[in-house]
Amino acid sequence: MKTGKFVGIIVGVVIVSAVLLNGCIGSTTAKCSHEDLKIDFTAIADKKPVFSIVIVGSGPAGLTSALYGARANIKTMVIEGDKPGGQLTETSFVENWPGSKPLLGREIIQGLREQAASFGATFLQDSVERVDCSRWPFEVYTEDGKKLYALSLIVATGASPRKLGISGEKEYWGEGVTACAICDAPFYKKQDVVVIGGGDSAVEEAIQLSFYAKNITILVRDDHMRAAASMQKRLQGYPNISVKYNVKPQRIIGDGEQVTGIELLDTITQEVSTMPTAGVFLAIGHDPNSGIFKDSVHMDEHGYIIVHDRSQATSVRGLFAAGDVNDNTYRQAGVAAGDGIKAALDAISFLNEVGFNADVAARLEKKDVMSDVEQNEEVLSINSLSELEDTIATSTVPVVVDFFADYCPSCLQMLPIIDSVAHHFASQATFVKVDTEEATDIVEKFFVHKVPCLLVFNDGKLVARYNATMGRKELGEFVKQFILLR
Protein backbone atom coordinates (compact mmCIF):
# COMPACT_ATOMS: atom_id res chain seq x y z
CA MET A 1 0.00 0.00 0.00
CA LYS A 2 1.31 3.42 -0.91
CA THR A 3 2.07 5.76 2.00
CA GLY A 4 -0.30 8.41 0.67
CA LYS A 5 -3.19 5.96 0.55
CA PHE A 6 -2.31 4.67 4.07
CA VAL A 7 -2.24 8.22 5.45
CA GLY A 8 -5.52 8.82 3.67
CA ILE A 9 -7.10 5.81 5.39
CA ILE A 10 -5.73 6.87 8.80
CA VAL A 11 -7.05 10.40 8.30
CA GLY A 12 -10.36 8.92 7.17
CA VAL A 13 -10.59 6.68 10.24
CA VAL A 14 -9.72 9.57 12.56
CA ILE A 15 -12.35 11.78 10.95
CA VAL A 16 -15.03 9.06 11.07
CA SER A 17 -14.21 8.32 14.74
CA ALA A 18 -14.35 11.99 15.58
CA VAL A 19 -17.65 12.31 13.77
CA LEU A 20 -19.02 9.37 15.75
CA LEU A 21 -17.76 10.93 18.93
CA ASN A 22 -18.60 14.55 18.42
CA GLY A 23 -20.89 14.64 15.46
CA CYS A 24 -19.27 17.62 13.83
CA ILE A 25 -15.54 17.70 13.79
CA GLY A 26 -13.98 21.06 13.17
CA SER A 27 -17.25 22.82 13.71
CA THR A 28 -16.65 26.15 15.42
CA THR A 29 -20.30 27.02 15.40
CA ALA A 30 -22.92 25.19 17.36
CA LYS A 31 -25.22 25.40 14.35
CA CYS A 32 -23.81 22.19 12.93
CA SER A 33 -25.89 19.96 10.75
CA HIS A 34 -24.70 16.59 12.11
CA GLU A 35 -24.67 14.69 8.83
CA ASP A 36 -23.26 11.14 8.88
CA LEU A 37 -24.23 10.21 12.43
CA LYS A 38 -24.23 6.57 13.55
CA ILE A 39 -24.68 5.16 17.03
CA ASP A 40 -21.35 3.75 18.19
CA PHE A 41 -21.07 2.08 21.59
CA THR A 42 -17.30 2.52 21.75
CA ALA A 43 -17.75 6.25 21.37
CA ILE A 44 -20.43 6.50 24.03
CA ALA A 45 -19.03 3.93 26.48
CA ASP A 46 -17.88 6.60 28.94
CA LYS A 47 -21.00 8.75 28.53
CA LYS A 48 -23.56 8.24 31.27
CA PRO A 49 -26.53 8.41 31.37
CA VAL A 50 -27.49 8.36 27.69
CA PHE A 51 -31.15 8.76 26.79
CA SER A 52 -32.50 8.07 23.34
CA ILE A 53 -34.99 10.92 23.66
CA VAL A 54 -34.62 13.83 26.05
CA ILE A 55 -37.54 16.22 26.21
CA VAL A 56 -37.04 19.67 27.64
CA GLY A 57 -40.34 20.93 29.04
CA SER A 58 -43.45 19.30 30.49
CA GLY A 59 -46.43 21.12 29.00
CA PRO A 60 -48.80 19.43 26.52
CA ALA A 61 -46.10 19.30 23.80
CA GLY A 62 -43.45 17.74 26.05
CA LEU A 63 -45.89 15.24 27.51
CA THR A 64 -47.30 13.96 24.21
CA SER A 65 -43.71 13.61 22.95
CA ALA A 66 -43.00 11.56 26.07
CA LEU A 67 -46.07 9.40 25.47
CA TYR A 68 -45.09 8.58 21.88
CA GLY A 69 -41.41 8.10 22.72
CA ALA A 70 -42.04 5.83 25.69
CA ARG A 71 -44.79 3.88 23.96
CA ALA A 72 -42.34 3.09 21.17
CA ASN A 73 -40.18 1.43 23.86
CA ILE A 74 -37.58 4.17 23.63
CA LYS A 75 -35.80 5.40 26.73
CA THR A 76 -37.41 8.79 27.17
CA MET A 77 -36.57 11.38 29.78
CA VAL A 78 -38.59 14.55 30.42
CA ILE A 79 -36.78 17.38 32.17
CA GLU A 80 -39.74 19.16 33.67
CA GLY A 81 -38.40 22.70 33.86
CA ASP A 82 -38.91 25.62 36.18
CA LYS A 83 -42.70 25.40 36.07
CA PRO A 84 -43.75 21.77 35.61
CA GLY A 85 -46.83 21.45 33.41
CA GLY A 86 -46.27 24.92 31.96
CA GLN A 87 -48.87 27.53 31.20
CA LEU A 88 -51.81 25.15 31.06
CA THR A 89 -51.57 24.58 34.81
CA GLU A 90 -52.49 28.26 35.24
CA THR A 91 -55.59 28.01 33.07
CA SER A 92 -59.05 27.34 34.47
CA PHE A 93 -61.50 25.21 32.54
CA VAL A 94 -60.49 24.30 29.04
CA GLU A 95 -63.56 23.81 26.92
CA ASN A 96 -61.84 23.04 23.64
CA TRP A 97 -59.61 20.11 24.58
CA PRO A 98 -60.73 17.65 21.89
CA GLY A 99 -63.03 14.83 22.92
CA SER A 100 -63.57 15.73 26.53
CA LYS A 101 -65.91 17.62 28.81
CA PRO A 102 -64.44 20.89 30.17
CA LEU A 103 -61.37 20.05 32.22
CA LEU A 104 -59.11 22.16 34.40
CA GLY A 105 -55.77 22.83 32.70
CA ARG A 106 -53.95 21.00 35.46
CA GLU A 107 -56.24 17.97 35.03
CA ILE A 108 -55.22 17.78 31.38
CA ILE A 109 -51.57 17.96 32.37
CA GLN A 110 -52.00 15.35 35.08
CA GLY A 111 -53.72 12.96 32.65
CA LEU A 112 -51.03 13.41 30.00
CA ARG A 113 -48.25 12.94 32.54
CA GLU A 114 -49.77 9.79 33.99
CA GLN A 115 -50.36 8.37 30.53
CA ALA A 116 -46.73 8.99 29.49
CA ALA A 117 -45.42 7.59 32.78
CA SER A 118 -47.55 4.47 32.39
CA PHE A 119 -45.58 3.63 29.23
CA GLY A 120 -42.26 4.15 31.00
CA ALA A 121 -41.38 7.82 30.40
CA THR A 122 -39.25 9.14 33.24
CA PHE A 123 -39.33 12.62 34.73
CA LEU A 124 -36.60 14.75 36.20
CA GLN A 125 -37.53 17.68 38.45
CA ASP A 126 -34.84 19.98 37.24
CA SER A 127 -34.28 22.71 34.65
CA VAL A 128 -31.91 22.79 31.74
CA GLU A 129 -29.22 25.41 32.08
CA ARG A 130 -27.20 24.74 28.94
CA VAL A 131 -27.18 22.41 25.97
CA ASP A 132 -24.18 21.63 23.80
CA CYS A 133 -25.66 20.79 20.43
CA SER A 134 -22.31 20.94 18.68
CA ARG A 135 -21.57 17.48 20.06
CA TRP A 136 -23.54 14.32 19.53
CA PRO A 137 -24.94 12.75 21.61
CA PHE A 138 -26.11 16.19 22.68
CA GLU A 139 -24.92 17.24 26.12
CA VAL A 140 -27.57 18.53 28.45
CA TYR A 141 -26.52 20.37 31.63
CA THR A 142 -29.08 21.00 34.36
CA GLU A 143 -29.35 23.66 37.05
CA ASP A 144 -28.84 21.01 39.73
CA GLY A 145 -25.47 20.17 38.17
CA LYS A 146 -26.47 16.98 36.33
CA LYS A 147 -25.18 16.11 32.87
CA LEU A 148 -27.21 13.92 30.53
CA TYR A 149 -26.49 12.72 27.01
CA ALA A 150 -29.26 12.74 24.43
CA LEU A 151 -29.32 10.91 21.12
CA SER A 152 -32.26 13.11 20.20
CA LEU A 153 -33.62 16.19 21.85
CA ILE A 154 -37.11 17.67 21.78
CA VAL A 155 -37.39 21.30 22.85
CA ALA A 156 -40.85 21.91 24.32
CA THR A 157 -40.07 24.81 26.61
CA GLY A 158 -43.19 26.84 25.78
CA ALA A 159 -43.55 30.56 26.25
CA SER A 160 -43.76 32.88 29.26
CA PRO A 161 -46.14 35.73 29.99
CA ARG A 162 -44.80 39.09 28.94
CA LYS A 163 -44.27 41.86 31.45
CA LEU A 164 -44.94 45.57 30.97
CA GLY A 165 -41.51 46.71 32.15
CA ILE A 166 -42.91 49.79 33.86
CA SER A 167 -42.15 51.24 37.26
CA GLY A 168 -43.90 49.46 40.13
CA GLU A 169 -44.40 46.20 38.24
CA LYS A 170 -41.47 44.37 39.84
CA GLU A 171 -41.91 46.05 43.21
CA TYR A 172 -45.54 44.95 43.52
CA TRP A 173 -45.26 41.59 41.76
CA GLY A 174 -47.30 39.19 43.89
CA GLU A 175 -48.63 42.15 45.90
CA GLY A 176 -51.26 43.25 43.42
CA VAL A 177 -49.51 42.66 40.11
CA THR A 178 -49.95 39.20 38.64
CA ALA A 179 -50.35 37.31 35.37
CA CYS A 180 -52.71 34.64 36.70
CA ALA A 181 -56.34 35.45 37.43
CA ILE A 182 -57.25 31.87 38.18
CA CYS A 183 -54.64 31.82 40.94
CA ASP A 184 -55.28 35.21 42.46
CA ALA A 185 -58.88 36.20 41.68
CA PRO A 186 -60.21 34.98 45.07
CA PHE A 187 -57.97 37.54 46.80
CA TYR A 188 -59.79 40.44 45.12
CA LYS A 189 -63.30 39.86 46.46
CA LYS A 190 -65.44 42.99 46.05
CA GLN A 191 -62.47 45.08 44.94
CA ASP A 192 -61.85 47.02 41.72
CA VAL A 193 -59.19 45.56 39.44
CA VAL A 194 -57.80 46.10 35.94
CA VAL A 195 -56.74 43.66 33.24
CA ILE A 196 -54.11 44.86 30.75
CA GLY A 197 -54.34 43.60 27.16
CA GLY A 198 -56.83 43.21 24.37
CA GLY A 199 -56.46 39.56 23.36
CA ASP A 200 -58.31 36.36 24.24
CA SER A 201 -56.33 36.02 27.47
CA ALA A 202 -57.52 39.44 28.65
CA VAL A 203 -61.13 38.36 28.12
CA GLU A 204 -60.54 35.08 29.95
CA GLU A 205 -58.80 36.77 32.88
CA ALA A 206 -61.59 39.36 33.17
CA ILE A 207 -64.27 36.65 33.19
CA GLN A 208 -62.43 34.68 35.86
CA LEU A 209 -62.15 37.84 37.94
CA SER A 210 -65.82 38.73 37.47
CA PHE A 211 -66.87 36.04 39.97
CA TYR A 212 -64.91 37.74 42.74
CA ALA A 213 -64.01 41.36 42.00
CA LYS A 214 -66.49 44.24 42.10
CA ASN A 215 -65.56 45.98 38.87
CA ILE A 216 -63.11 44.82 36.24
CA THR A 217 -61.78 47.23 33.64
CA ILE A 218 -59.94 45.85 30.64
CA LEU A 219 -57.33 48.40 29.53
CA VAL A 220 -56.61 48.24 25.81
CA ARG A 221 -53.85 50.29 24.21
CA ASP A 222 -55.54 50.45 20.79
CA ASP A 223 -59.04 51.55 19.73
CA HIS A 224 -60.10 47.93 19.33
CA MET A 225 -59.53 44.54 20.93
CA ARG A 226 -57.56 41.81 19.24
CA ALA A 227 -59.62 39.08 20.94
CA ALA A 228 -61.82 36.86 18.75
CA ALA A 229 -65.29 38.28 18.10
CA SER A 230 -66.82 35.29 19.94
CA MET A 231 -64.69 36.03 22.99
CA GLN A 232 -65.61 39.73 22.95
CA LYS A 233 -69.26 38.76 22.72
CA ARG A 234 -68.89 36.68 25.89
CA LEU A 235 -68.07 39.87 27.78
CA GLN A 236 -71.66 41.07 27.27
CA GLY A 237 -72.82 38.51 29.81
CA TYR A 238 -70.77 40.10 32.60
CA PRO A 239 -72.12 43.51 33.69
CA ASN A 240 -69.17 44.14 36.04
CA ILE A 241 -66.66 44.05 33.16
CA SER A 242 -65.99 47.17 31.07
CA VAL A 243 -63.41 48.02 28.43
CA LYS A 244 -61.38 51.23 28.26
CA TYR A 245 -59.63 51.89 24.94
CA ASN A 246 -56.59 53.97 23.93
CA VAL A 247 -54.87 53.78 27.29
CA LYS A 248 -51.26 52.88 27.93
CA PRO A 249 -50.05 51.89 31.41
CA GLN A 250 -47.24 54.21 32.59
CA ARG A 251 -46.63 53.30 36.23
CA ILE A 252 -48.05 51.04 38.91
CA ILE A 253 -48.62 52.83 42.18
CA GLY A 254 -48.80 51.39 45.69
CA ASP A 255 -48.58 52.17 49.38
CA GLY A 256 -45.35 50.24 49.89
CA GLU A 257 -47.19 46.98 50.54
CA GLN A 258 -50.02 46.71 48.01
CA VAL A 259 -51.04 48.15 44.66
CA THR A 260 -53.37 51.13 45.00
CA GLY A 261 -53.55 52.44 41.44
CA ILE A 262 -52.26 52.60 37.92
CA GLU A 263 -51.10 55.63 35.98
CA LEU A 264 -52.46 55.69 32.42
CA LEU A 265 -51.59 57.71 29.33
CA ASP A 266 -54.55 58.53 27.10
CA THR A 267 -53.02 57.94 23.67
CA ILE A 268 -55.50 60.33 22.00
CA THR A 269 -55.35 63.34 24.34
CA GLN A 270 -51.87 62.55 25.79
CA GLU A 271 -53.30 63.20 29.24
CA VAL A 272 -51.97 61.18 32.17
CA SER A 273 -54.40 60.11 34.87
CA THR A 274 -54.38 57.77 37.85
CA MET A 275 -56.96 55.03 38.11
CA PRO A 276 -57.43 53.52 41.59
CA THR A 277 -57.16 49.72 41.55
CA ALA A 278 -56.31 46.93 43.97
CA GLY A 279 -55.01 44.55 41.33
CA VAL A 280 -53.24 44.70 37.97
CA PHE A 281 -53.68 41.51 35.93
CA LEU A 282 -51.37 41.23 32.94
CA ALA A 283 -52.59 39.53 29.76
CA ILE A 284 -50.27 41.01 27.15
CA GLY A 285 -49.00 37.95 25.36
CA HIS A 286 -46.02 35.69 25.67
CA ASP A 287 -42.36 35.28 24.72
CA PRO A 288 -40.88 31.92 23.67
CA ASN A 289 -38.60 30.26 26.22
CA SER A 290 -35.85 29.62 23.73
CA GLY A 291 -32.96 31.59 25.29
CA ILE A 292 -30.75 28.59 26.09
CA PHE A 293 -30.89 27.47 22.46
CA LYS A 294 -30.15 30.83 20.89
CA ASP A 295 -26.62 29.90 19.81
CA SER A 296 -27.58 26.40 18.74
CA VAL A 297 -30.55 26.51 16.45
CA HIS A 298 -32.17 28.82 13.90
CA MET A 299 -34.90 31.11 15.24
CA ASP A 300 -37.06 33.88 13.85
CA GLU A 301 -36.68 37.50 14.92
CA HIS A 302 -38.97 36.95 17.93
CA GLY A 303 -37.00 33.96 19.21
CA TYR A 304 -39.40 31.25 18.00
CA ILE A 305 -37.49 28.13 16.89
CA ILE A 306 -37.91 27.54 13.17
CA VAL A 307 -39.09 24.08 12.13
CA HIS A 308 -39.00 22.69 8.61
CA ASP A 309 -41.94 22.01 6.33
CA ARG A 310 -44.55 19.86 8.00
CA SER A 311 -42.06 18.32 10.42
CA GLN A 312 -40.80 19.49 13.81
CA ALA A 313 -37.18 19.25 12.65
CA THR A 314 -34.94 22.24 13.34
CA SER A 315 -31.67 23.41 11.81
CA VAL A 316 -29.81 20.87 13.98
CA ARG A 317 -30.19 17.25 12.98
CA GLY A 318 -31.60 15.20 15.86
CA LEU A 319 -33.03 18.27 17.59
CA PHE A 320 -36.76 18.94 17.31
CA ALA A 321 -39.04 21.70 18.62
CA ALA A 322 -42.68 21.43 19.63
CA GLY A 323 -45.40 23.64 21.07
CA ASP A 324 -45.39 27.35 21.85
CA VAL A 325 -41.59 27.63 21.58
CA ASN A 326 -42.01 27.20 17.84
CA ASP A 327 -45.55 28.47 17.38
CA ASN A 328 -46.24 32.17 17.18
CA THR A 329 -49.54 31.60 15.39
CA TYR A 330 -51.89 29.12 17.05
CA ARG A 331 -50.66 28.85 20.66
CA GLN A 332 -53.27 26.30 21.63
CA ALA A 333 -52.80 23.35 23.96
CA GLY A 334 -54.23 20.99 21.33
CA VAL A 335 -51.83 22.26 18.67
CA ALA A 336 -48.91 21.93 21.09
CA ALA A 337 -49.98 18.36 21.88
CA GLY A 338 -50.07 17.59 18.13
CA ASP A 339 -46.64 19.16 17.66
CA GLY A 340 -45.33 17.00 20.48
CA ILE A 341 -46.57 13.85 18.78
CA LYS A 342 -44.98 14.92 15.48
CA ALA A 343 -41.70 15.74 17.23
CA ALA A 344 -41.58 12.29 18.86
CA LEU A 345 -42.32 10.58 15.53
CA ASP A 346 -39.60 12.67 13.88
CA ALA A 347 -37.19 11.78 16.68
CA ILE A 348 -37.99 8.08 16.25
CA SER A 349 -37.32 8.31 12.48
CA PHE A 350 -34.05 10.08 13.21
CA LEU A 351 -33.03 7.41 15.73
CA ASN A 352 -33.78 4.69 13.16
CA GLU A 353 -31.64 6.53 10.61
CA VAL A 354 -28.66 6.58 12.98
CA GLY A 355 -28.90 2.87 13.70
CA PHE A 356 -31.26 2.68 16.67
CA ASN A 357 -33.01 -0.68 16.95
CA ALA A 358 -34.21 -3.13 19.60
CA ASP A 359 -30.67 -4.36 20.20
CA VAL A 360 -29.35 -0.82 20.69
CA ALA A 361 -32.29 -0.05 22.98
CA ALA A 362 -31.48 -3.11 25.12
CA ARG A 363 -27.79 -2.25 25.28
CA LEU A 364 -28.55 1.35 26.25
CA GLU A 365 -30.94 0.14 28.91
CA LYS A 366 -28.24 -2.14 30.32
CA LYS A 367 -25.54 0.48 30.05
CA ASP A 368 -27.13 2.90 32.43
CA VAL A 369 -30.18 2.61 34.52
CA MET A 370 -32.52 5.30 35.73
CA SER A 371 -30.78 5.56 39.10
CA ASP A 372 -27.94 7.25 37.22
CA VAL A 373 -30.13 10.31 37.38
CA GLU A 374 -30.93 10.80 41.00
CA GLN A 375 -34.59 11.59 41.57
CA ASN A 376 -35.84 13.97 44.22
CA GLU A 377 -37.80 12.79 47.20
CA GLU A 378 -40.98 14.44 48.31
CA VAL A 379 -40.69 17.01 51.07
CA LEU A 380 -42.33 16.21 54.40
CA SER A 381 -45.93 17.42 54.84
CA ILE A 382 -46.89 18.77 58.24
CA ASN A 383 -50.47 19.63 59.09
CA SER A 384 -50.24 19.75 62.88
CA LEU A 385 -49.35 23.05 64.51
CA SER A 386 -47.44 21.46 67.39
CA GLU A 387 -45.34 19.36 65.02
CA LEU A 388 -44.50 22.41 62.92
CA GLU A 389 -43.61 24.47 66.00
CA ASP A 390 -41.36 21.65 67.21
CA THR A 391 -39.61 21.47 63.85
CA ILE A 392 -39.04 25.24 63.84
CA ALA A 393 -37.82 25.31 67.45
CA THR A 394 -35.38 22.41 67.19
CA SER A 395 -33.94 22.92 63.72
CA THR A 396 -30.30 23.96 63.54
CA VAL A 397 -30.72 25.04 59.91
CA PRO A 398 -33.22 27.44 58.28
CA VAL A 399 -36.75 26.04 58.01
CA VAL A 400 -38.63 26.83 54.81
CA VAL A 401 -42.40 26.30 55.04
CA ASP A 402 -44.39 26.14 51.80
CA PHE A 403 -48.12 26.83 52.17
CA PHE A 404 -50.21 25.47 49.31
CA ALA A 405 -53.82 24.69 48.38
CA ASP A 406 -55.19 22.21 45.87
CA TYR A 407 -57.31 24.90 44.21
CA CYS A 408 -54.22 27.02 43.46
CA PRO A 409 -52.45 25.99 40.22
CA SER A 410 -49.29 27.99 40.99
CA CYS A 411 -49.07 26.26 44.36
CA LEU A 412 -49.23 22.87 42.68
CA GLN A 413 -46.58 24.01 40.23
CA MET A 414 -44.37 24.98 43.16
CA LEU A 415 -44.57 21.58 44.91
CA PRO A 416 -42.09 19.68 42.69
CA ILE A 417 -39.86 22.77 42.65
CA ILE A 418 -39.80 22.69 46.46
CA ASP A 419 -38.88 18.98 46.29
CA SER A 420 -36.06 19.68 43.89
CA VAL A 421 -34.61 22.64 45.84
CA ALA A 422 -34.99 20.75 49.12
CA HIS A 423 -33.00 17.90 47.60
CA HIS A 424 -30.33 20.36 46.47
CA PHE A 425 -29.90 21.88 49.95
CA ALA A 426 -30.43 18.54 51.74
CA SER A 427 -28.59 19.10 55.03
CA GLN A 428 -28.42 22.90 54.82
CA ALA A 429 -32.12 23.70 55.20
CA THR A 430 -35.29 21.93 56.31
CA PHE A 431 -38.28 22.10 53.97
CA VAL A 432 -41.87 21.51 55.02
CA LYS A 433 -45.17 21.64 53.12
CA VAL A 434 -48.43 22.75 54.69
CA ASP A 435 -51.82 22.17 53.07
CA THR A 436 -53.78 25.33 53.98
CA GLU A 437 -57.13 23.59 53.59
CA GLU A 438 -56.14 20.93 56.13
CA ALA A 439 -54.08 22.93 58.62
CA THR A 440 -56.29 25.91 59.43
CA ASP A 441 -54.68 26.41 62.86
CA ILE A 442 -51.24 26.80 61.24
CA VAL A 443 -52.70 29.22 58.71
CA GLU A 444 -54.22 31.34 61.45
CA LYS A 445 -51.17 31.24 63.67
CA PHE A 446 -48.86 32.48 60.90
CA PHE A 447 -51.36 34.87 59.21
CA VAL A 448 -51.27 33.16 55.83
CA HIS A 449 -53.80 35.06 53.74
CA LYS A 450 -52.46 34.22 50.29
CA VAL A 451 -51.07 31.15 48.57
CA PRO A 452 -48.53 30.22 47.43
CA CYS A 453 -46.75 31.50 50.53
CA LEU A 454 -43.29 30.72 51.79
CA LEU A 455 -42.22 31.41 55.36
CA VAL A 456 -38.60 31.11 56.44
CA PHE A 457 -37.56 30.59 60.05
CA ASN A 458 -34.04 30.97 61.38
CA ASP A 459 -33.21 30.20 65.01
CA GLY A 460 -36.90 29.71 65.70
CA LYS A 461 -37.86 33.19 64.42
CA LEU A 462 -39.83 34.14 61.33
CA VAL A 463 -37.34 35.97 59.09
CA ALA A 464 -39.05 36.11 55.70
CA ARG A 465 -42.42 35.86 53.99
CA TYR A 466 -42.79 35.50 50.21
CA ASN A 467 -46.12 35.50 48.42
CA ALA A 468 -45.59 34.62 44.77
CA THR A 469 -44.45 31.65 42.71
CA MET A 470 -40.75 31.15 42.16
CA GLY A 471 -38.92 29.09 39.60
CA ARG A 472 -36.29 26.60 40.69
CA LYS A 473 -33.36 28.97 40.25
CA GLU A 474 -35.09 31.87 42.00
CA LEU A 475 -36.12 29.69 44.92
CA GLY A 476 -32.57 28.34 45.19
CA GLU A 477 -31.16 31.89 45.40
CA PHE A 478 -33.88 32.85 47.88
CA VAL A 479 -33.06 29.95 50.24
CA LYS A 480 -29.30 30.36 49.86
CA GLN A 481 -29.34 33.81 51.47
CA PHE A 482 -30.73 32.38 54.73
CA ILE A 483 -28.19 29.56 54.76
CA LEU A 484 -25.38 32.09 54.30
CA LEU A 485 -26.79 34.25 57.11
CA ARG A 486 -26.20 31.56 59.73
Ligand code: NDP
Ligand atom coordinates in the same frame (compact mmCIF):
# COMPACT_ATOMS: atom_id res chain seq x y z
P1 NDP B 1 -52.17 38.21 22.25
O1 NDP B 1 -50.80 38.36 21.71
O2 NDP B 1 -53.24 37.68 21.37
O3 NDP B 1 -52.70 39.61 22.82
C1 NDP B 1 -51.89 40.43 23.62
C2 NDP B 1 -52.62 41.72 23.89
O4 NDP B 1 -51.83 42.50 24.77
C3 NDP B 1 -52.84 42.55 22.64
O5 NDP B 1 -54.09 43.20 22.73
C4 NDP B 1 -51.69 43.56 22.71
O6 NDP B 1 -52.01 44.78 22.09
C5 NDP B 1 -51.61 43.79 24.20
N1 NDP B 1 -50.30 44.27 24.62
C6 NDP B 1 -49.08 43.75 24.31
N2 NDP B 1 -48.08 44.46 24.91
C7 NDP B 1 -48.70 45.43 25.61
C8 NDP B 1 -48.23 46.49 26.44
N3 NDP B 1 -46.91 46.68 26.68
N4 NDP B 1 -49.13 47.31 27.01
C9 NDP B 1 -50.46 47.15 26.80
N5 NDP B 1 -50.98 46.17 26.02
C10 NDP B 1 -50.10 45.32 25.43
O7 NDP B 1 -51.97 37.31 23.55
P2 NDP B 1 -53.04 36.42 24.35
O8 NDP B 1 -52.27 35.92 25.51
O9 NDP B 1 -54.28 37.13 24.59
O10 NDP B 1 -53.34 35.19 23.38
C11 NDP B 1 -52.29 34.36 22.91
C12 NDP B 1 -52.86 33.24 22.04
O11 NDP B 1 -53.59 32.31 22.84
C13 NDP B 1 -53.81 33.76 20.97
O12 NDP B 1 -53.64 33.01 19.82
C14 NDP B 1 -55.16 33.48 21.58
O13 NDP B 1 -56.15 33.30 20.60
C15 NDP B 1 -54.92 32.21 22.37
N6 NDP B 1 -55.84 32.11 23.51
C16 NDP B 1 -57.02 31.44 23.34
C17 NDP B 1 -57.92 31.33 24.37
C18 NDP B 1 -59.18 30.57 24.15
O14 NDP B 1 -59.48 30.19 23.04
N7 NDP B 1 -59.98 30.31 25.15
C19 NDP B 1 -57.67 31.94 25.68
C20 NDP B 1 -56.41 32.66 25.75
C21 NDP B 1 -55.55 32.74 24.70
P3 NDP B 1 -51.92 44.94 20.48
O15 NDP B 1 -53.14 44.24 19.96
O16 NDP B 1 -51.91 46.41 20.31
O17 NDP B 1 -50.63 44.29 20.06
